[in-house]
Amino acid sequence: MADMKIHPTPDLDELEKGPWPSFITGLKALRDRPDSKNKEYVNDLLGQLQHSYTNKMGYWKGGTVSVFGYGGGIIPRFSDVAEKFPASSEMHTLRVMPPAGNHYTTKLIRDMCDVWEEHGSGLIAFHGQSGDIMFQGCTTEKVQVAFDALNKMGFDLGGAGPALRTSMSCVGHARCEMSCYDEQKALRNIINEYLDEMHRPALPYKFKFKFSGCPNDCVNAIHRADFAVIGTWRDDIKINQDEVKKYVSELGRKYIIDHIVAMCPTRAVSLNDDDTIEINNKDCVHCMHCINVMTKALSVGDDKGASIMIGGKRSLKVGDLMGTMIVPFMKLESDEDFEELTEFAGEMIDFFADNALEHERTGETIDRIGLPAFLEALEIEPNANMVNHPRTSSYVRTDDFDEAAEEYFEKKAEKSAAE
């Protein structure tokens, strides 16, 4: 393409300086390398990006583009300045769900590169904040054929719009000793069961599941997910006292006291005179701190499962909402346990579909109707782990308090009889 006029990119050139890998250098390779199949497209894409840097404005508009059979999963982008940069006037993204836990072989990535070089711009993001592989830069004409190629490889589009969204899990069981349940199994069971809600958007707004194997919450589920599954355990933290002693001798008593004992949020840890450690597990809130510091000496218990927190989201429209503890513990070991989780997930999606207003997230619905109404709808018993503290306002009608208390004691008796 000897006649291709290269757009000058003076601002973007500045982003090639410095030690961090540069996305601009990568884009220029797509523009300049003799073996690139996307020179003109990427030249205009760089031209438009420089145009944005010059004017400090974005120039993409949305629209409607989809593949046959699906209502979502493609993010359409049409250029507002197509007359200046015609080759890249359509810059759609295919959101594609990665293998759970983001595992790849080199062959798989190479195959994906070949597809995207042939049918798209050659630019891929691993991954978008949605958790998808973002195949960025496709024309309307090529969207179907690009999708078909990826779909034949065993891959499927993710979520977009008012729908069940692509999910994420931490590395968990695959490479982490802190993992308290099989995150990848939970993710695949739920998303694949309700896949129709992803491919044919019909919910009031987006609905997100995220799966973290322990309370370190590496996938940011509590902040970001409508339905956060956070691994935890019910029995005691396991202690290897020989390893504890090694930590004490290496780091010193003062360090252990200042950084483990004093940093325990419920003062549940103490250092014994013989340099072993003692944990009052009844006081432990399962925050992970001591386990994070002494990875070889302390570990999560054996009676594992997950907490479920509902209603996390960022600002729009009522302001930030943190996920709220709804199910303090659900055992997650047997297939039946996982089925129960999937079933509960379905009930949550149904509740959301039936009760949320348009463009309302689950957390906002709960705020609007109140937590008691939400719990009643999902037939969940109130639990003291759901609150920081009981209500402080007296403005509530309590004439059925006795019946509620009686029910509480009955349930408690049933539970202790069962144990």
Place this chain on the structure above:
Amino acid sequence: MSDDTPRTPDEHGVPDPFPYMHPVMVDNYGKWDHHERPRPGVLHHVSKTGGEIWTVRAGTQRQTDVFTLRTMMDIADEFADGYIRFTTRSNMEFMVSDEAKVEPLIEALNKAGFPVGGTGNSVSMISHTQGWLHCDIPGTDASGVVKSLMDMMHDDFIKEEMPNRVRITTSCCQINCGGQGDIAINVQYTKPPRINHDLVANVCERPSVVARCPVAAIRPAMVNGKPSLEIDEKKCICCGACYPPCPPMQINSKESTKLAIWVGGKHSNARSKPTFHKLVVANLPNNPPRWPEVEAVVKKILYTYKDNAKDWERMGEWIERIGWPRFFEMTDLAFTKHHLDTWTGARKTMNQSAHVRF
């Protein structure tokens, strides 16, 4: 069925990860016992049955071209075992079953320009959004801001010298797709949208735009004989929520789109409960291509934290201990009326005690 009938998709859903997972990880799935970090950027995991795996973590530019990806795959084939994975912050992880492969792999990655780090108490890759490259409503270019900041913090990525892990995010609009962070660099609009009344009636579904406004500042109106929308500018909080459903309500401009910096967001439950980030500076200029004003503030906050926090304290926990008055003093930043929350529940963010710091 005629030949031009499109192909019906195979609804695979989320792919099974096991065919793509390192064999040592498959064999020891759910059986890991402990881990250690032999050096920055490297994790060593040991399973209950004696299986061992070393992970080398490398920073990437996230928006990656196929040539760079193939270079990384060549490295994975030659120096690792042909398997890779990505972290939630777009770092690439190479797994090897033999410790002897670790150093040559690091050398190959560094030689190809990929920093090795992002583990433990380092500054990991900034999680970020799409920006001018692809988004339909961006106020800035996240990838450019990230590149500039990661250049500045390159050393903090490859070393583990922070008090605890530092998780930074950037977002190109106030929806904040980048998420919560120890430090968050987010677009903050400063002027109400400018309305193109000629387009509103044809482009926007007016009742849903009215419903979208968090402060009920938008109402239907006839302007120049055309059905349009108008804004009560005294009520408008410049959040930009009306812009995505109604592009003729342009919220961005060259001058009025600014950047704000927030601190103290935390995902983990370790020690303290998860927290949202809090505003520290607004009105920084949106100044491509390197955003020097943003860089200066991030640098000041980051290194004040580094020099003063105790081991294992996250940014927000350090501030909680020293108090906000001292944070603003130590970072030479202004505390203004805009730091006092005015949104629903604002009272709960005020100091309702006689605890005062001097």
